[in-house]
Amino acid sequence: GQNIDQPTEMTATEGAIVQINCTYQTSGFNGLFWYQQHAGEAPTFLSYNVLDGLEEKGRFSSFLSRSKGYSYLLLKELQMKDSASYLCAVADSNYQLIWGAGTKLIIKP
């Protein structure tokens, strides 16, 4: 079967760094997406990885290891507005996105 695993909830402090992990088992792999979703709003695109390694984009970075079926999203210099759910999604062999349940990130002052 196809499976995406992420922690349900994480808590971090404003100004700190947090790493959100995602492990996957899918029928084929054509890249991994991270989306951010604020409560009551639509998911918005953050990053896409298809090759192993780290992709950096401002305060956010995303890492992929295809051999381990593993990715993480790294958020630096956390701000209160980063409080949201972070969704991991994998494009399978048919290029369909398989979505994780999301990780709710709570930022405390």
Next chain:
Amino acid sequence: GAGVSQSPRYKVTKRGQDVALRCDPISGHVSLYWYRQALGQGPEFLTYFNYEAQQDKSGLPNDRFSAERPEGSISTLTIQRTEQRDSAMYRCASSRGVAGGPETQYFGPGTRLLVL
């Protein structure tokens, strides 16, 4: 338009009634997706289109659910004889190219459906 739009934003209906949910994708986007999202969960795939052709409807829960995109732009998701278990957020997303490669999907605000 500037983004994906959906209407209505909220729909309350009685069990047994039919509902039609509309999605207007980003202008020029070829691929259009329908998802259902429960609270605290990721999007659940329902169906998708390339232009006007429905490519995959394997995620539709049963034959009460149908979707169309007759002119390759606006799409309608129809739920016939609604049941309480159909209550959910229904989201539409669009992407630029033909879904033969992974593309960033842009989501609409969703339609919150409540079946009483």
